[in-house]
Amino acid sequence: MAERMKVLVTGGAGYIGSHTVVELVAAGFDVHVVDNFCNSERWILQRLATLCGREIPHTELNLLDEAALQACFAAVKPDAVIHFAALKAVGESVQQPLRYHRNNVGGTLALLQAMQDHGCQHLVFSSSATVYGNPESCPIREDAPLGATNPYGQTKLVMEHVIRDLLAAPGSLLRAAILRYFNPAGAHESGLIGELPRGVPNNLVPFVAQTAAGLRAEISVFGDDYPTRDGTGVRDYIHVVDLAQAHVAALRALRDGGDREITVNLGTGNGFSVLEVIEAFSRAVGRPIPHKRVARRPGDSAECWADPALAEKVLGWKASRGVDAMCADAWRWQQGLSDTPTAARR
Numbered sequence: 001m002a003e004r005m006k007v008l009v010t011g012g013a014g015y016i017g018s019h020t021v022v023e024l025v026a027a028g029f030d031v032h033v034v035d036n037f038c039n040s041e042r043w044i045l046q047r048l049a050t051l052c053g054r055e056i057p058h059t060e061l062n063l064l065d066e067a068a069l070q071a072c073f074a075a076v077k078p079d080a081v082i083h084f085a086a087l088k089a090v091g092e093s094v095q096q097p098l099r100y101h102r103n104n105v106g107g108t109l110a111l112l113q114a115m116q117d118h119g120c121q122h123l124v125f126s127s128s129a130t131v132y133g134n135p136e137s138c139p140i141r142e143d144a145p146l147g148a149t150n151p152y153g154q155t156k157l158v159m160e161h162v163i164r165d166l167l168a169a170p171g172s173l174l175r176a177a178i179l180r181y182f183n184p185a186g187a188h189e190s191g192l193i194g195e196l197p198r199g200v201p202n203n204l205v206p207f208v209a210q211t212a213a214g215l216r217a218e219i220s221v222f223g224d225d226y227p228t229r230d231g232t233g234v235r236d237y238i239h240v241v242d243l244a245q246a247h248v249a250a251l252r253a254l255r256d257g258g259d260r261e262i263t264v265n266l267g268t269g270n271g272f273s274v275l276e277v278i279e280a281f282s283r284a285v286g287r288p289i290p291h292k293r294v295a296r297r298p299g300d301s302a303e304c305w306a307d308p309a310l311a312e313k314v315l316g317w318k319a320s321r322g323v324d325a326m327c328a329d330a331w332r333w334q335q336g337l338s339d340t341p342t343a344a345r346r
């Protein structure tokens, strides 16, 4: 393998992928982005060039276009792949299960085939806490029961299974890290990159940010009768830069030996309620943010937070940024969005 690892980042223009590109370049990896921009913007690549101090090579393609993907592997010759590219909206996946399975599972199959055909042996895969379904108890360890409550979650479970089947195949040289993210939030501290939801945000933090910016009238707090400290849902919000750095740690762990399979939670081990997140964001903004209590959202669990001990042990990584930094960074990004080409279209 090359002294300097070349990493192909699928979905590298997206929210978590873009932050990971910055951390990879800072850590001395060569990066090549693959994206079809179905849920991201081309101008993010210019922001990445600014942050990284050089252009980031990229190929615009859909992972389902196997010929284009194979040609990209032949040209780039990556030593490793970090695979972010997927559709991720839970509600949409219930409406369009076939599209989700085709894009997420089909895209992953094409990618794994290309890796095998081109002798690429290192994979870091974006999984999700969604694979724990409605958790029986918290904190959640990696050996907790698995189960999906929606088609998006099913695609993550299927992809995890496919990767494990490949790892177990006779003669397989694959080494893979399956990373189960809890609730990624926040933005790069420069304010140059961050989350770009299309339409009404599904996730709490971007919705709060848009409400703070006056783009939405008020936040709906989904349920205040959960058995939690203030009755609202509790989640493990992890700063996206901490998450990005975990990918660098995972690549190094795969490269430097040890287990051929790593499956770890990426969370902080701390839960915050919906009201606590709104309060933290209000502190960042310097004024209250309007919100009202409404009925529970179907499918939501009361609480979901990680036991992050295994990630620390296996990757030597642990989240260091708190919820206040997360909100301050998300707010900086939100405020800068009005100066981007996207502001007019969203």
Ligand code: NAD
Binding pocket: 010, 011, 012, 013, 014, 015, 016, 017, 034, 035, 036, 037, 038, 039, 040, 061, 062, 063, 064, 083, 084, 085, 086, 087, 088, 103, 107, 126, 127, 128, 129, 181, 182, 183, 184, 203
């Ligand atoms: P995102 O939508 O911002 O990024 C995904 C990127 O992949 C986008 O740039 C999109 O254009 C691209 N893409 C999707 N399908 C593609 C295809 N077929 N070919 C080429 N490019 C394609 O999402 P994100 O929040 O950065 O999520 C990244 C990964 O992390 C996803 O796999 C997601 O399921 C997983 N994840 C996200 C969260 C979260 O809350 N954001 C939580 C857990 C897991």
Ligand code: WQD
Binding pocket: 088, 090, 127, 128, 129, 130, 182, 183, 184, 202, 203, 204, 205, 207, 219, 220, 221, 222, 223, 232, 233, 234, 235, 274, 297, 300, 304
């Ligand atoms: C967080 C909390 C809501 C919006 C989802 C996916 C999961 C993973 C991360 C991809 C909950 C409450 C939300 C709002 C609210 N994604 N909420 N008002 O549901 O924990 O996880 O994103 O893998 O798979 O399911 O995240 O941000 O939607 O919700 O009160 O407008 O905020 O009820 O308690 P969730 P979320």
